[in-house]
Amino acid sequence: NAGVTQTPKFQVLKTGQSMTLQCAQDMNHNSMYWYRQDPGMGLRLIYYSASEGTTDKGEVPNGYNVSRLNKREFSLRLESAAPSQTSVYFCASSHQTGTGNTIYFGEGSWLTVV
Amino acid sequence: GQQLNQSPQSMFIQEGEDVSMNCTSSSIFNTWLWYKQDPGEGPVLLIALYKAGELTSNGRLTAQFGITRKDSFLNISASIPSDVGIYFCAGQLSYGGSQGNLIFGKGTKLSVKP
Numbered sequence: 001n002a003g004v005t006q007t008p009k010f011q012v013l014k015t016g017q018s019m020t021l022q023c024a025q026d027m028n029h030n031s032m033y034w035y036r037q038d039p040g041m042g043l044r045l046i047y048y049s050a051s052e053g054t055t056d057k058g059e060v061p062n063g064y065n066v067s068r069l070n071k072r073e074f075s076l077r078l079e080s081a082a083p084s085q086t087s088v089y090f091c092a093s094s095h096q097t098g099t100g101n102t103i104y105f106g107e108g109s110w111l112t113v114v
Numbered sequence: 115g116q117q118l119n120q121s122p123q124s125m126f127i128q129e130g131e132d133v134s135m136n137c138t139s140s141s142i143f144n145t146w147l148w149y150k151q152d153p154g155e156g157p158v159l160l161i162a163l164y165k166a167g168e169l170t171s172n173g174r175l176t177a178q179f180g181i182t183r184k185d186s187f188l189n190i191s192a193s194i195p196s197d198v199g200i201y202f203c204a205g206q207l208s209y210g211g212s213q214g215n216l217i218f219g220k221g222t223k224l225s226v227k228p
Binding site for chain 1: 145147154156157162202206216221
């Protein structure tokens with residue numbers, strides 16, 4: 001059971017380059033998320049998608065765009081990478097049970113912008 | 115914005131010791147989640163709590179959803195070396211609808227006593 005799969009695992013970009021992080025989940029979850037994790041800052045939400053066809057900004061959306069391609073896939077795009085976007089990025093998905101929401105994470109993408 | 119205060123920030127454990135950590139907030143949460151993150155990996159869900167007062171165990175781990183809905187604790191009994199890592203609490207303000215994102219604590223880093 002793959003769960004949440006994100007690619008690439010590692011990437012080095014030059015300032016100004018663009019790239020897309022891909023994420024797919026096979027758990028039939030409605031909601032998907034992109035977080036970034038920085039030392040001392042914990043996990044911060046960039047964008048989320050409550051369902052196919054909808055996306056909303058999270059806490060730190062500037063410099064990013066997202067696409068909910070279908071129910072399985074949610075991509076994160078950096079149009080013009082900046083050194084401040086050096087971080088570890090986590091995709092996540094969630095389902096709602098009768099009592100609440102439970103979120104599952106991918107293994108992370110390590111991005112360095114030089 | 116909402117914040118979670120997680121403590122302690124770090125602690126050293128000796129094999130066999132019990133460990134306790136907690137998260138508090140000024141906000142009321144509907145869900146509390148506890149995650150563990152190993153180096154180079156994504157956060158892995160340990161325990162999910164959905165009702166005030168709920169006490170849930172997962173092996174040697176026990177977590178409780180505080181009665182006030184503003185706090186939660188995680189206990190690890192009889193710690194073993196593989197318990198080292200970073201533990202995150204996360205509170206969820208709502209479930210269903212278009213929200214459902216988590217607010218994370220900054221983590222408790224468990225290390226082995228030298």
